[in-house]
Amino acid sequence: MTARPRAATADPPWLAGLLIGAALAVAGVVLVLPLAAVFTESLRRGWEVAWEAIIEPDAVSAMQLTLLVAAIAVPVNTLGGIAAAWAIARCDFPGRRLLVTLIELPFSVSPVISGLVYVLLFGAQGYFGPWLAAHDIQILFALPGLVLATIFVTFPFVARTLIPLMQEQGQAEEEAALTLGANTWQILWHVTLPKIRWALLAGILLCNARAMGEFGAVAVVSGHIRGQTNTMPLHVEILYNEYMFVGAFAVASLLALLGLITLGAKTALEILSRSRMGSHA
Amino acid sequence: MSGTALFRLRRQALPGRGLALGVTLVWLGGFILIPLAALALRPWEKGLGGIWAVLTEPRVLAGFRLSFGASALAALIAAPLGLLLAWVITRYEFPGRRALDALIDLPFALPTAVAGLAMTAIFANNGWLGEPLAAWFGWTVAFRPAGVVVALVFVALPFIARTVEPVLRDLPRETEEAAATLGATRVQTIARVVLPALAPALLTGFGLGFARAVGEYGSVIFIAGNMPMVSEILPLLIVVKLEQFDYAGAAAIGLAMLLLAFVILLGLNLLQLLLRRGQP
Amino acid sequence: MITSAISRRASLAGLTLFAADSQARAQAPQAPQQLLNVSYDPTREFYREYHTAFAEFWAGQGHPRPRLSASHGGSGRQARAVIDGLAADVVTLALAYDIDAIADRGLLAKEWQTRLPDNASPYTSTIVFLVRRGNPKALRDWPDLLKAGVSVITPNPKTSGGARWNYLALWAWALRQPGGTEATAEQAVTQLFRQVPVLDTGARGSTTTFVQRGQGDVLLAWENEAHLALQEFPQAGLEIVYPAFSILAEPPVSVVDANVDRRGTRPLAEAYLQHLYSDQGQRIAAKHFYRPRNPDVLREAGSRFPNIEFATVDTVFGGWRRAQATHFDDGGVFDRIYRPGGR
Numbered sequence: 067m068t069a070r071p072r073a074a075t076a077d078p079p080w081l082a083g084l085l086i087g088a089a090l091a092v093a094g095v096v097l098v099l100p101l102a103a104v105f106t107e108s109l110r111r112g113w114e115v116a117w118e119a120i121i122e123p124d125a126v127s128a129m130q131l132t133l134l135v136a137a138i139a140v141p142v143n144t145l146g147g148i149a150a151a152w153a154i155a156r157c158d159f160p161g162r163r164l165l166v167t168l169i170e171l172p173f174s175v176s177p178v179i180s181g182l183v184y185v186l187l188f189g190a191q192g193y194f195g196p197w198l199a200a201h202d203i204q205i206l207f208a209l210p211g212l213v214l215a216t217i218f219v220t221f222p223f224v225a226r227t228l229i230p231l232m233q234e235q236g237q238a239e240e241e242a243a244l245t246l247g248a249n250t251w252q253i254l255w256h257v258t259l260p261k262i263r264w265a266l267l268a269g270i271l272l273c274n275a276r277a278m279g280e281f282g283a284v285a286v287v288s289g290h291i292r293g294q295t296n297t298m299p300l301h302v303e304i305l306y307n308e309y310m311f312v313g314a315f316a317v318a319s320l321l322a323l324l325g326l327i328t329l330g331a332k333t334a335l336e337i338l339s340r341s342r343m344g345s346h347a
Numbered sequence: 348m349s350g351t352a353l354f355r356l357r358r359q360a361l362p363g364r365g366l367a368l369g370v371t372l373v374w375l376g377g378f379i380l381i382p383l384a385a386l387a388l389r390p391w392e393k394g395l396g397g398i399w400a401v402l403t404e405p406r407v408l409a410g411f412r413l414s415f416g417a418s419a420l421a422a423l424i425a426a427p428l429g430l431l432l433a434w435v436i437t438r439y440e441f442p443g444r445r446a447l448d449a450l451i452d453l454p455f456a457l458p459t460a461v462a463g464l465a466m467t468a469i470f471a472n473n474g475w476l477g478e479p480l481a482a483w484f485g486w487t488v489a490f491r492p493a494g495v496v497v498a499l500v501f502v503a504l505p506f507i508a509r510t511v512e513p514v515l516r517d518l519p520r521e522t523e524e525a526a527a528t529l530g531a532t533r534v535q536t537i538a539r540v541v542l543p544a545l546a547p548a549l550l551t552g553f554g555l556g557f558a559r560a561v562g563e564y565g566s567v568i569f570i571a572g573n574m575p576m577v578s579e580i581l582p583l584l585i586v587v588k589l590e591q592f593d594y595a596g597a598a599a600i601g602l603a604m605l606l607l608a609f610v611i612l613l614g615l616n617l618l619q620l621l622l623r624r625g626q627p
Numbered sequence: 628m629i630t631s632a633i634s635r636r637a638s639l640a641g642l643t644l645f646a647a648d649s650q651a652r653a654q655a656p657q658a659p660q661q662l663l664n665v666s667y668d669p670t671r672e673f674y675r676e677y678h679t680a681f682a683e684f685w686a687g688q689g690h691p692r693p694r695l696s697a698s699h700g701g702s703g704r705q706a707r708a709v710i711d712g713l714a715a716d717v718v719t720l721a722l723a724y725d726i727d728a729i730a731d732r733g734l735l736a737k738e739w740q741t742r743l744p745d746n747a748s749p750y751t752s753t754i755v756f757l758v759r760r761g762n763p764k765a766l767r768d769w770p771d772l773l774k775a776g777v778s779v780i781t782p783n784p785k786t787s788g789g790a791r792w793n794y795l796a797l798w799a800w801a802l803r804q805p806g807g808t809e810a811t812a813e814q815a816v817t818q819l820f821r822q823v824p825v826l827d828t829g830a831r832g833s834t835t836t837f838v839q840r841g842q843g844d845v846l847l848a849w850e851n852e853a854h855l856a857l858q859e860f861p862q863a864g865l866e867i868v869y870p871a872f873s874i875l876a877e878p879p880v881s882v883v884d885a886n887v888d889r890r891g892t893r894p895l896a897e898a899y900l901q902h903l904y905s906d907q908g909q910r911i912a913a914k915h916f917y918r919p920r921n922p923d924v925l926r927e928a929g930s931r932f933p934n935i936e937f938a939t940v941d942t943v944f945g946g947w948r949r950a951q952a953t954h955f956d957d958g959g960v961f962d963r964i965y966r967p968g969g970r
Contacts, residue, residue, distance in 0.1 A: 077533055082439055089435035089447065092428050095476075096501055097453050100465035103475065107468060146374030153367035158360065168375055173555070174608050175383075176562025177459075178582035179601040182589070183382035186389050189711035190732070191594060193385060199712065202889070207713040217378050240361055250363035272455055279458025282564035282582065286589070289713040290698045291663060299460045299565070304699070306464065307831040308671055309859045311839070318461040325456035329449040337445075404957070471840045490825045490842065572825040572836075575783065575965060587828070590703040590786050591957070592710065592728060 104322050108315035119305070119313030120320060127293045128301035128317075134209070135284075135297060136277040139216040143273055147224030148266070152254070155232035156240065166229060172221040180218040181286025184211055207289030212297065215283040220273045227269030228262055235261055264339035268332045275328040279321055390599035401596045402603055406575050407584060410600075414581040415607065417492060418560035421499030422507070422553050428500070429507030429552060430545070437515045451508045454501050459565030466498055467569045490572030495580060498566045503556030510552030511545055518544055547619045554615040558608050659691040660895050665715035667702040667788055667878070668831045669852040673915035674719070680911060681902050685895065693895055701829040702788030709734065709883065716887050716896040719880040721788025723940075724947040726881050739881040748877035749903035750917035753937065754789075754796045755873065757837065757846040757853045760864030764844045768870045769800045772845060773818045780843035781823055782833045784954075784961050788878075789830035791955060793847040796874035798954075799938035803872070817964040838863055849876070850932075851916035875937035 077085075108116045119125060150169055154162050172180065186192050188205040198205060205211050243257045259266070281299040288295045296304060298321055305314035390398050401407060436448045454462065470477045470489040480486045488494050518541065526536040564582040571578045579587075581604050588597035666674060678695040686692040698705065698713070702721035709715045710732050720726055723740060730737050740747045758766055764777055772779055782790040797819055801812035825842050827833045830852055837846040838860050845868075848856070853867045880900050887893040902908050909919035913928045925932065944950035954960045 077438070081533065085431065086435050086439055086441055089431050090443070092431060093447055093450055096428070096504060097450050099469055099475065100462055100501070101453070101457070103465040103468050104461060107465075142374070142378075146371065146378075149367045149370035149374065152363060153371050156361045157364040157367065159364070159368065165371070165375075168379070171383075172379060174558035174562065174612065175605060176564060176582045176585075176601070178564045178585050179386065179562070179605070180382075182585060182597060182601055183386050185589070185711055186385040186594065186598060187382055189594075191711060195712065204712070204714065206711055207708065214378070214382075218382065221379060237361060244361060250361075250366070253361070254363070272452070275456040279456070279461070281458060281460040285565075286586070289708050290700055291696050292698070294696060299458045302458075302460055302464065306835070307668070307699075307829075309835075309855075314464065318458075318464060321458045321461050325453065325458070328456045329452050332452065333445060333449040406962075467840075473841050489840065490836070568828075573783070573828060574824075574826045575785075583828075586704075587783075587786055590701065590707050592707060593957075 101322055101326075104315055104318050108312060108319040110315075111312050115312050116316035116319070119310065119316040122313075124293045124296070125298075125301060125313075125317055128296045128298045129320075131209075131212070131294075131296065132278050132298045135212050135216050136274055138213045139220060139277050140270060140274050142217055143220055144224050144266075144270055146221075147226075147228055147269065150225045151228035151232050151262075152258070154229050156237055156258075169225050169229075170222050172218055175218075177219055177280065177282030178286060180283040181215050183218070184214050184287055206287055207291075207295055209295075211287040212284050212295065215287050216277050216280055219280050219283050220277045223273035223276065224266065224269040227265050227272075231262055231265045232258075264335050268335050271328050271332050271335075275325055278324060386598050386601055386605070390595050390602055393595045393599065397595070398599045401588075401593075401599045406579070407581075407600060409576040410579055410581045410584045411603075411607075413492060413495065413578065414561050414604070415611075417495045417580075418499055418503075418557050418563075421496050421560050422503045422557040424496070425500045425503040425507050425556055426549060426553050429504050429556075430511055430549060432504075433508045433512040433515055437512060451505050454505050459502075459563065460569070462501060463498065463566035463569035466494075466501065466566065470494060470497065470570065489570050490574075490578065492571075492578050494570040494572065495567055495578060498570050499560040499563060502563050502566060503560045506556035506559060507549070507552035510555060511548045514545060514548040547622045550615055550619045550622065554612050558612055561604065561608050659694055660892055661694045661696070662716045662892055662895055662899060663714060664695070664697045664717050664719055664899070665705050665709055665713060666697055666699055666719040667705060667721040668699055668829045669789070669849050669855070670719060670878075671697070671699050672855065673851070673912065673917060676915070677903070677908065677911050680907055681899055684902060684907070685898060688898075690895075695899075701782075701786050703786050704829075714886050714890065715883050716890065716892050717880060717882050717900055719878065721876075721878050722791060722947055723877070723879050724951045725788065726879055727948060729881075729883065734885040735881055735883050740879060742882075743880065743900060744904060745920045746877050747879045747881060748920070749880060749900070749908065750878070750912040750919055752850045752876045752878065752917055753873045753935070754792050754847060754876065755850050755853050756868040756870065757834075757848050757856060758844065758866050758868055760866065762866055762868065766845050766868060769797055769815075769872075772797075772822075772847075773815060777822055777845065778824055778843045779819060779822045779845055779847065780825060780833050780837045781819075781847040782830055783826045783828055786828045787830055787833075789849050789852070790833075790847075791950075792849075792874055792876045794954065794961070795940060795944060795950060796847075796938075799874055799943045800870075800872055802943065803938075813960060813964060816960075820965055838865065850918070854916040869933050869935055872936045872938070875939045877939075 150165070154165060185206065187194055188198060188211065189195050190199060205214070239257050239261070240253050243253045248256070279299055284297055285300060288297065288300055290296060290300060290304065292304070298317060302314050302318045302321070305317060393401070432447070432451055436444055436451070467489055469475050472478065472481055472487065472489070474489070477487075477489055480488060488497055522540055523536050526540045527533070531539065562582060564580070567580055568583055571580060573579050573583060581600060585597045585600050588600060664674060674697050678697070682692055682695055698708070702725050706718070706720060706725035706728050709718060709729050718726055718729065726735070726739060729735055730739055736742070743749070756766055758764070764771070766772060766777065771777070781793045784790040784794045794816060797816055798812045801807050801815040802809075804811070825836050827836055830849060833846060834848060834852060834856050836842050838856055846853070857865055857867065880903065882893065882896045882900060887896045903912070904920070906921065906924060909921045909924040913919045913924055913931065916931070918932050919925050919928070940947055940950055944953075952959065
């Protein structure tokens with residue numbers, strides 16, 4: 067970051083210009099255009115129509131449900147992620163690589179399968195279905211099912227951000243604290259967490275964005291009851307299917323905006339962490 | 348890698364191992380492993396013959412070809428694009444660099460259904476890109492396998508860019524300088540020195556992007572057209588099987604998909620190991 | 628082994644938590660009753676209006692005002708959700724087979740279709756053609772759809788109830804042609820699906836593809852769905868073509884016995900379905916382009932529902948179970964004839 071142009075490794079201006087131009091073009095077509103399409107479509111009939119679609123009761127209840135689901139799923143995966151990172155980066159035991167692989171497994175599992183596995187477990191035809199029905203417990207097509215599917219899909223985000231960072235940082239400070247007589251919680255709270263807090267926040271942000279935006283997995287377990295088990299992405303699909311295109315894109319823009327804010331906050335975090343680490347490096 | 352080994356030599360056991368490991372295993376077991384066990388168990392009620400019959404249905408075979416083929420193609424297209432983005436944001440200083448850096452994560456943060464809707468709107472015959480593409484070249488993207496590939500490029504792009512980026516940042520400048528001193532032009536240096544050093548990371552990114560693309564659902568179903576035998580992806584086939592009350596069949600496809608993706612990732616890992624070994 | 632024990636205990640703890648939650652909800656004293664209608668795609672607008680009317684009616688009978696909600700989607704997907712445990716009080720689906728499938732799992736009585744008048748279908752519909760302005764390809768009847776260069780939009784019969792009616796309508800038409808046999812009918816259907824460029828999973832998806840995305844020359848659609856598209860997209864310049872002959876689609880309704888008995892909502896659910904047969908219910912159905920069963924209400928609607936000749940599934944195909952097994956189950960006729968890419 068600090069190094070200024072070095073003649074030998076500096077690219078000729080024509081090459082740099084060409085590559086920057088090409089990169090901007092790629093980002094423009096692949097990334098910006100879809101975003102622009104969402105916002106344009108939602109404002110096709112003006113702000114008011116879009117706004118009405120957002121404050122309509124079913125949309126509001128979809129937002130509340132989405133927030134609620136994320137508010138349960140994200141902390142679960144955050145705690146799990148911190149525990150896993152501590153175990154893997156700070157402790158010795160056989161099979162650590164296997165554990166990392168297993169934690170990353172949900173990334174390569176199709177969201178549809180993430181929903182399907184809970185149908186196989188808790189559906190009326192599933193392994194626990196009869197027992198659940200006998201005890202009048204509703205998991206599928208209700209909040210618990212949505213939460214479980216969301217946890218599955220967003221499972222690795224926090225752990226994956228923390229594990230490589232904590233491995234790289236090493237544990238000299240923790241060992242020093244231990245020698246000074248600190249207990250586990252004190253070490254975690256006063257030594258480790260401050261070292262990883264920015265990365266942790268970035269991981270939580272991405273985890274949250276994915277939790278709020280998940281479609282495939284929750285589509286399988288939701289039941290699509292308006293005002294009850296519809297999350298925002300499902301509400302987008304429903305509006306789309308009811309010919310309320312402006313409404314669909316309006317709620318979609320809200321989700322897109324949420325994504326943009328997430329990215330902005332994450333970038334801000336990175337800048338912050340770099341300037342704080344400036345003295346370190 | 349050698350750094351970790353060094354650490355391990357003088358590493359002191361920190362407390363909290365039992366607790367941390369316990370929490371991790373409960374978390375992993377309860378939310379991931381038990382559910383996946385259900386996926387692994389359910390198909391067998393059909394028997395081996397039944398599973399084979401499901402997997403060799405022409406429609407399912409076509410789904411396998413499309414899902415794995417389109418994902419490989421998409422990851423192949425996304426690889427140079429992702430490399431380009433990573434290169435530009437790590438090597439050059441220009442206005443808008445940070446914005447570009449942030450934008451790369453957009454496919455992570457944008458809900459897949461929203462991305463699917465947007466891309467369908469763009470690539471449909473009357474869309475921003477669909478119309479000129481059809482008028483000038485006679486190409487149709489939406490509702491064809493090409494649409495699937497386009498959606499998957501979007502999905503796979505950040506995986507490649509974000510895997511290559513840190514390696515690119517850490518690449519020692521000395522080798523590049525040495526090459527330059529030895530008389531190599533800049534382009535030669537990039538082609539002969541930088542790219543080979545990036546190959547393992549590029550391969551990892553390719554694998555991640557590919558695995559994610561195979562499973563992608565939300566952004567694809569809007570744009571694919573979902574024609575059996577032509578543009579029907581495997582996750583959709585799972586949904587279709589479910590709608591026909593064929594739970595074991597759905598689980599069989601899901602399990603096969605997972606296993607095949609795993610074998611491919613394993614192969615990529617081996618290839619990467621070979622690549623690493625070939626380097627000094 | 629220790630791990631699995633730990634995680635089992637953990638998930639049990641989670642389960643009891645959920646249990647406490649759901650019991651608390653079930654015991655809410657004297658709350659207005661809730662009713663969930665699990666329905667198929669094109670009924671959204673109809674049931675939205677019906678819910679307002681029925682809630683009014685039920686409250687007028689001296690009951691607390693009920694909370695009515697609906698879930699919509701492809702008919703097969705919806706039936707699957709009910710089988711998997713979606714707590715529907717009533718189902719109002721696209722075809723009898725999907726309700727039969729729920730009955731097969733023991734959630735409702737096998738003889739459900741005789742519990743309400745008219746095959747338990749309070750309204751009927753049929754399959755019509757939706758074409759573009761001025762009908763440029765001159766599509767007037769079924770044989771016109773099979774001409775070279777005509778591109779037809781229909782959803783996938785494997786997943787969509789409406790698409791199965793489309794398919795059966797063409798099959799029934801082909802059978803009654805001079806010299807028509809099972810073989811010629813199969814040929815006609817094969818030819819039709821060769822001309823289908825996009826096969827969505829549900830009726831709504833197909834309408835969007837045809838109207839918004841500009842795909843295809845003709846959409847095979849539910850009569851009510853076609854009229855709704857006309858209303859929603861006046862600027863798209865669409866026209867409805869009635870073939871001389873089509874199929875009588877009878878979308879059936881039923882109470883889900885297992886769920887209403889568990890939740891204590893049977894009186895509400897039965898009244899909800901019976902009210903569909905009342906003059907008010909029939910008028911709302913007619914307003915949303917479902918053909919009312921009540922002849923007086925049908926007469927009131929006048930030219931809204933052109934008179935065409937109908938075949939029924941029972942007379943031509945021997946009922947839905949047989950039609951499903953022969954044509955749409957895995958390995959059935961549709962699987963055999965559907966070979967896309969043959970274009």
